Amino acid sequence: MFHRKDRYNWDIMKERARDKRLVDSFNFAIEGMISALQNEKHMKVHTLAAIIIVILAIVINASKVEILIISLSVSFVIITELVNTAVEAIIDLVSPERHPLAKLAKDVAAGAVLVAAINALCVGYLLFYDKLLDIFDGKNKLHVIAGRKGNIAILILILVSILVIVLKSVFQKGTPLEGGMPSGHSAIAFSAFGILLFMTSDIRILVLGFFMAALVAQSRVKSGIHSIREVLAGGALGFAVSFIILLVMSQFGILYN
Incomplete structure (x- = not known):
């Protein structure tokens, strides 16, 4: 009486266009x-x-609450700078000639960035100063930078994501999510695999993690979105950042669960 296909939209072309x-x-x-x-x-x-x-958040063993505060402060600065850039572009388009109101709008937008930057400096001082002073001004203070693996993993993935965006802005190829140097998907996937190496010694989990990372990289090449070179560069970047940071902390005995 009822057909399953009648309850669903099976127009694959529309779905692909939507995606x-x-x-x-x-x-x-x-x-x-x-x-x-x-x-x-x-x-x-x-x-x-x-x-x-x-990087400093990794060094001082930032807690989850501190990571949240840092994330909000950094995001606030970046957002206000992006809004400031957009305001300047619109004003230059609408009023290419000098005008007092155009100057006022640009100055106010720049003032918003300044307020955000000052807030970030205050947050940085409150979070970092005492802990960094303990590290550099004391003896046998390595316990100060002992890092919880979960928190360090979050910070590493954030760091890898920022580095990928910076490198894509340098090479200026492809789109942020499709193509370009390096492959962001491969970077994140192999960064996660590098983190797994220090999270568990279960060979089954490690093999599965590597297989999943390799599958992500292979899918980017197979779909024609990235070249093998871009995928290898992304994978090497993500794995190197994760492995080096965690290896150094592990060698000094300052990495814990």
């Missing part, structure tokens, strides 16, 4: 970030600061 539009929306958003990174000097400074802050 494509969804991917494009993410691509456009990330392309906006990359464009700002390429053309705005202050965006480069903010991105470099974000990378340094993530």
